[in-house]
Amino acid sequence: MHKKNVKDSKTIIxxxxxxxxxxxxxxxHGGEIMRLMDETAYVVAKKHCSCDVSIVTARVDELEFFKPIHIEDVVTVLGEIVFVGKSSMEVYVKVKVDHLSCGARETNMALSAYFTMVAKDDEGNRYEVPRLMLHTKEEKEKYELGKKRYLKYKEKRKRREG
Incomplete structure (x- = not known):
């Protein structure tokens, strides 16, 4: 299986x-911003796979709203892949909001979340995704934290399924 750089799938909307x-x-609306975040996570995952596979959202973790977003604000959604399993990808999505007024610009972090996206082939079977090439200390740290979340939820799923 080939490898891809984290930066190759980064997305800004x-x-x-x-x-x-x-x-x-x-x-x-909270649902509107969550839809935009999910679309961003989808684009990141699709760019990472760079092939004709279906991408589905499996889980959203740590969705936190920090600041309200108002009419006429400019919302920027940034997504980057932080961890990959065999067929799953964890995408960190953060939302920044710019309040623009005459002569002033205030940028704040509005919310963030981790989206677990899964690649599937035409028959609905899980599709193996490219591994990640990690170059920076920050990429490696994010990967290790993502791996911990992945293993925690994998264990939780095993217990639930009994």
Whole structure:
């Protein structure tokens, strides 16, 4: 199985928050931002696999909202692969929000989460994904933390299935 660099699948998506994406309080619907995060994780996983396989979301971990997002804010979603198993990929997705006003720009971290994406072939069987080439200390640290989460949930699944 071939290997790929972390940077090769990094993805950045930006949107302007418009009224149809918001509630009556002028803040973005949580479901809308989660959909955008899931799409970003999908793109990262698809770029990592770089072949015609289906990608499905298996799990979302540590979804935390830090700041509200308002109409006319610019939302930037950043995704990067941090760990790969045999057919699964853990993608870290963070959302930054820019509040733009005359002469000022305030950027804040709005929320983040880890998405576990699984590659499947045309018959619905798990598809082996490329390994990760880790170059920096930060990439290696993120990989090890992802591996710990992966093993923890694998053990939890075994206990649940009995």
């Amino acid at each position: 930006s949107i302007l928050v418009t009224p149809e994406k918001s509630n009556n309080h002028g803040t973005m």
